[in-house]
Amino acid sequence: MTLLSITSIDVHYGDFQAIYSLDLHVDEGETLAVIGANGAGKSTLLKTIAGLLRPTSGDIVFDGLNISATPPYRRVPLGIALTPEGRKIFPSLTVEENLKVGAHVKRPGPWTLAAIYDAFPLVADRRHRLGVNLSGGEQQATAIARALMSNPRLLLLDEVSLGLAPVVVEQIYDTLPAITGQGTTVLIVEQDVNLAMKFADRVQCLLEGKSVLEGVPADLTRDQIATAYFGI
Amino acid sequence: MQWLNAVIQGILLGGLYALLAAGLSLMFGVMRIVNLAHGVLAIVAAYIGFVFVNNLGVPWYLAIIIVIPIMAVVGYALQWGLFNRALTKGGLAPLLVAFGLAVVLTQLLQEIFTADNRRIDTGTLATDSIQVTDTIYLGLLPVMTFVVAVLVIAGLQLFLNHTPLGRAMRAASDDPDTVKLMGIDNRQVYALSTALALATVGLAGLFIGMKTQFSPTYGDLVLIFAFEAVIIGGLGSLWGTLAGGMVLGIAQAVGAQINPSYGLLIGNLVFLAILAFRPQGLFPKAVTT
Amino acid sequence: MSIATGENAPTGVKVKRATRSSWAGLVVLVPILVFLAMAPYVLDRGLQQQLVTLFALIVMATMWNLLAGYGGMVSVGQQAYIGIGAYGLIYLAETLGINPFISVPIAIVIAGLISIPISFLAFRLVGGYFAIGTWVIAEVVKQITMQIDALGAGSGLSLTVLNELSPGRRIAYVYWLGLIAVVLAVGVTYFIMRSRLGLGFTAIRDDATAASSLGVRVTRSRRIVFVVSAVGCALAGAVIAMNTLRITPESIYSVNLAAFMIFMVIIGGLGTIEGPIVGAIVFFALQQWLSELGTWYLVIIGVLAIVITLFLPRGIWGLISGNGKIRLFPVGYRVVSPWTARRGLGEKEPEGA
Ligand SMILES: Nc1ncnc2c1ncn2[C@@H]1O[C@H](COP(=O)(O)OP(=O)(O)OP(=O)(O)O)[C@@H](O)[C@H]1O
Ligand SMILES: [Mg+2]
Numbered sequence: 001m002t003l004l005s006i007t008s009i010d011v012h013y014g015d016f017q018a019i020y021s022l023d024l025h026v027d028e029g030e031t032l033a034v035i036g037a038n039g040a041g042k043s044t045l046l047k048t049i050a051g052l053l054r055p056t057s058g059d060i061v062f063d064g065l066n067i068s069a070t071p072p073y074r075r076v077p078l079g080i081a082l083t084p085e086g087r088k089i090f091p092s093l094t095v096e097e098n099l100k101v102g103a104h105v106k107r108p109g110p111w112t113l114a115a116i117y118d119a120f121p122l123v124a125d126r127r128h129r130l131g132v133n134l135s136g137g138e139q140q141a142t143a144i145a146r147a148l149m150s151n152p153r154l155l156l157l158d159e160v161s162l163g164l165a166p167v168v169v170e171q172i173y174d175t176l177p178a179i180t181g182q183g184t185t186v187l188i189v190e191q192d193v194n195l196a197m198k199f200a201d202r203v204q205c206l207l208e209g210k211s212v213l214e215g216v217p218a219d220l221t222r223d224q225i226a227t228a229y230f231g232i
Numbered sequence: 233m234q235w236l237n238a239v240i241q242g243i244l245l246g247g248l249y250a251l252l253a254a255g256l257s258l259m260f261g262v263m264r265i266v267n268l269a270h271g272v273l274a275i276v277a278a279y280i281g282f283v284f285v286n287n288l289g290v291p292w293y294l295a296i297i298i299v300i301p302i303m304a305v306v307g308y309a310l311q312w313g314l315f316n317r318a319l320t321k322g323g324l325a326p327l328l329v330a331f332g333l334a335v336v337l338t339q340l341l342q343e344i345f346t347a348d349n350r351r352i353d354t355g356t357l358a359t360d361s362i363q364v365t366d367t368i369y370l371g372l373l374p375v376m377t378f379v380v381a382v383l384v385i386a387g388l389q390l391f392l393n394h395t396p397l398g399r400a401m402r403a404a405s406d407d408p409d410t411v412k413l414m415g416i417d418n419r420q421v422y423a424l425s426t427a428l429a430l431a432t433v434g435l436a437g438l439f440i441g442m443k444t445q446f447s448p449t450y451g452d453l454v455l456i457f458a459f460e461a462v463i464i465g466g467l468g469s470l471w472g473t474l475a476g477g478m479v480l481g482i483a484q485a486v487g488a489q490i491n492p493s494y495g496l497l498i499g500n501l502v503f504l505a506i507l508a509f510r511p512q513g514l515f516p517k518a519v520t521t
Numbered sequence: 522m523s524i525a526t527g528e529n530a531p532t533g534v535k536v537k538r539a540t541r542s543s544w545a546g547l548v549v550l551v552p553i554l555v556f557l558a559m560a561p562y563v564l565d566r567g568l569q570q571q572l573v574t575l576f577a578l579i580v581m582a583t584m585w586n587l588l589a590g591y592g593g594m595v596s597v598g599q600q601a602y603i604g605i606g607a608y609g610l611i612y613l614a615e616t617l618g619i620n621p622f623i624s625v626p627i628a629i630v631i632a633g634l635i636s637i638p639i640s641f642l643a644f645r646l647v648g649g650y651f652a653i654g655t656w657v658i659a660e661v662v663k664q665i666t667m668q669i670d671a672l673g674a675g676s677g678l679s680l681t682v683l684n685e686l687s688p689g690r691r692i693a694y695v696y697w698l699g700l701i702a703v704v705l706a707v708g709v710t711y712f713i714m715r716s717r718l719g720l721g722f723t724a725i726r727d728d729a730t731a732a733s734s735l736g737v738r739v740t741r742s743r744r745i746v747f748v749v750s751a752v753g754c755a756l757a758g759a760v761i762a763m764n765t766l767r768i769t770p771e772s773i774y775s776v777n778l779a780a781f782m783i784f785m786v787i788i789g790g791l792g793t794i795e796g797p798i799v800g801a802i803v804f805f806a807l808q809q810w811l812s813e814l815g816t817w818y819l820v821i822i823g824v825l826a827i828v829i830t831l832f833l834p835r836g837i838w839g840l841i842s843g844n845g846k847i848r849l850f851p852v853g854y855r856v857v858s859p860w861t862a863r864r865g866l867g868e869k870e871p872e873g874a
Contacts, residue, residue, distance in 0.1 A: 092402060101414050332787075496664060497664040504657070507642050507654070
């Protein structure tokens with residue numbers, strides 16, 4: 001069943017167009033990775049799905065509901081959660097308070113504080129620390145945990161590996177099965193193609209705001225991906 | 233003894249100033265709006281209380297129960313009608329709108345109630361006092377005001393630290409865009425913050441109206457006292473503001489003891505001295521590590 | 522400073538100063554000025570006195586705009602300097618016996634000197650707290666004035682020495698003083714905004730952190746306009762004192778004067794030279810027109826200012842000039858480059874521009 005279906009959206013920043021007539025869909029329970037070079041429009045896409053940006057044309061349908069004009073705070077109750085680029089942890093709140101704010105919309109589901117602390121030992125250890133005092137890895141883990149607190153049906157992850165040491169990236173990605181194991185649909189944006197190919201059921205590649213390639217990792221060759229990624 | 237008495241009166245006064253300041257700090261903390269209409273809104277509450285008590289004969293304690301929700305609704309409406317809009321304009325707009333509102337409300341009060349001095353009638357409450365020693369009497373109303381102020385500030389602190397809405401306010405203060413991703417409408421959080429701020433300033437305004445003679449322009453002084461309490465105490469801490477209010481209250485009371493016309497001036501000079509020599513305030517929010 | 526100027530501009534960047542419309546502006550302005558200068562020979566005394574009131578308003582608005590529109594500092598305390606200018610003038614002329622027209626420059630210099638230490642206090646606060654801080658300082662100046670018997674304590678001072686002149690002369694001289702004050706206030710603002718300082722301000726307004734990293738000395742620039750604005754407001758105060766011949770602490774230090782300044786600038790348009798002038802004229806006209814309504818006029822003007830802030834942030838002048846296409850006073854630099862063209866993308870307009 002299709003959980004999210006996007007049809008030919010255009011997204012603009014003022015006069016500047018960042019996404020051109022993009023189609024994308026995610027099936028329930030699937031993990032889709034969106035890859036692409038810097039400035040390809042990946043974060044723009046996730047912000048548009050989360051509702052921080054509105055498409056200037058085209059439709060976003062979530063679980064049969066057209067949400068193109070729904071404000072971001074009404075999409076969370078529907079089951080969409082975004083871990084934004086740059087993590088955006090609330091600096092003056094403790095880790096636990098960050099998580100509680102994440103649970104502001106009380107959607108029922110498996111993710112409670114206890115479940116989070118179980119799945120993310122790193123977060124559990126730092127629960128009383130202020131957001132401002134977290135390391136990059138701790139921030140990223142907290143940001144994912146915070147998004148999970150709303151028990152989303154669709155979790156959007158924007159470049160969780162950015163700026164983190166390989167060990168930490170591994171730790172973070174190791175939690176992914178625990179998330180998808182709960183039936184959560186995941187859309188990850190990732191610059192690291194290998195990571196994306198390893199964890200995703202399907203990948204879609206953006207180039208300058210357009211979708212240029214889509215498929216199951218096993219079916220795609222390195223050349224195909226390189227061409228799509230760099231546009232050469 | 234007179235001096236000790238002045239200090240005690242000053243401390244009690246400080247509670248009222250801190251209560252006035254709490255709403256100012258709350259709005260600044262959550263939205264970075266410095267509400268220049270804060271003082272006149274306290275006086276608006278005093279006039280509403282005046283109408284209920286003096287004109288309609290409602291007892292003062294009932295008037296408090298009526299006026300606080302009225303002010304909360306006013307705050308909620310002001311936020312949606314003016315400030316949320318001004319915030320989207322950015323820059324100086326919120327400040328200028330607040331200033332315009334202050335002037336307009338002050339003039340409206342002049343038109344409706346004239347510039348005459350008024351006072352909310354509380355029967356004997358304003359004159360009742362508790363005798364502590366042979367020479368020191370504590371006014372019942374100032375003591376009550378002080379106790380209520382401390383309770384409200386404590387309640388506000390607990391609310392901000394331990395309730396979902398309080399957390400949402402602090403989160404919105406940190407990052408208004410990201411709270412939207414938590415399913416929180418930051419404008420709604422702002423409106424509730426302003427409602428809360430005006431509920432507290434309404435309460436403070438009623439106490440002012442019961443304690444002293446007030447007129448429409450009294451709001452100017454109220455804003456200044458609240459602001460001075462905030463700066464003397466140090467930004468960002470409600471308990472610091474309480475201490476700042478007490479310092480201001482003591483300065484005014486002792487100044488008035490020296491010469492009745494010096495009270496306000498000395499309060500202001502103490503504020504300027506703190507600004508000059510300890511601009512972070514006496515009790516700045518500790519940097520947590 | 523690494524902001525592009527004519528000599529070292531990157532290719533493709535053109536810096537324009539005088540616009541075509543500004544030459545047209547000169548053609549409009551000069552005859553108006555000449556006419557205004559002749560007014561005492563033409564207009565009756567009552568009208569002249571009213572025009573002096575308008576001149577004082579224009580000076581006040583221009584000075585407030587210099588602070589807020591260019592320096593980003595919202596002051597609610599400029600009445601401190603209006604009062605110092607007025608009291609200074611009367612004290613020098615009455616008590617020390619100095620010619621009142623010589624007392625004016627002395628009084629405004631004194632106001633400027635007083636504003637320097639005040640700036641160190643006020644600059645500890647920013648944004649809205651700066652606004653209230655300046656207000657407190659103005660209150661303190663008032664309260665101190667009221668403690669000084671030589672300044673009439675609570676009851677104020679009268680200017681009597683001007684009565685040595687015939688009323689016709691007195692009013693004409695004061696009129697010319699007022700007109701000179703307007704020319705000076707507008708001229709100095711124009712000059713500042715065309716100088717390096719003004720260019721720096723445009724940069725600060727757009728982005729203070731970036732500007733300071735470019736070497737614009739933010740605090741020093743702000744202090745300069747703070748002092749200039751104090752001097753200008755003192756000049757307005759002196760003109761008011763000469764026009765009304767009597768001042769009281771409650772009126773000359775009234776926070777309503779701050780309200781007038783703010784409303785005039787908002788209504789006319791923040792951050793332009795023309796805006797405050799237009800705002801002062803509109804304000805003055807509304808004040809006359811609505812005078813039978815008592816204090817309702819301030820309610821109406823206040824509501825107007827709020828509405829304009831929310832829905833017409835560039836004010837009436839912004840509307841007339843088609844958002845800055847017409848300029849009588851070309852201030853700053855209009856950098857025409859592909860970069861500015863692109864920068865508009867999805868970004869907010871610089872505040873108050
Ligand atoms: N707030 C903004 N205003 C204007 N343009 C923007 C804004 N944010 C992004 N853009 C532009 O939109 C395009 C897409 O940006 P986006 O952030 O979506 O890229 P991305 O694929 O996430 O890149 P990265 O891998 O570097 O995060 C870029 O050209 C970028 O410059
Ligand atoms: Mg990105």
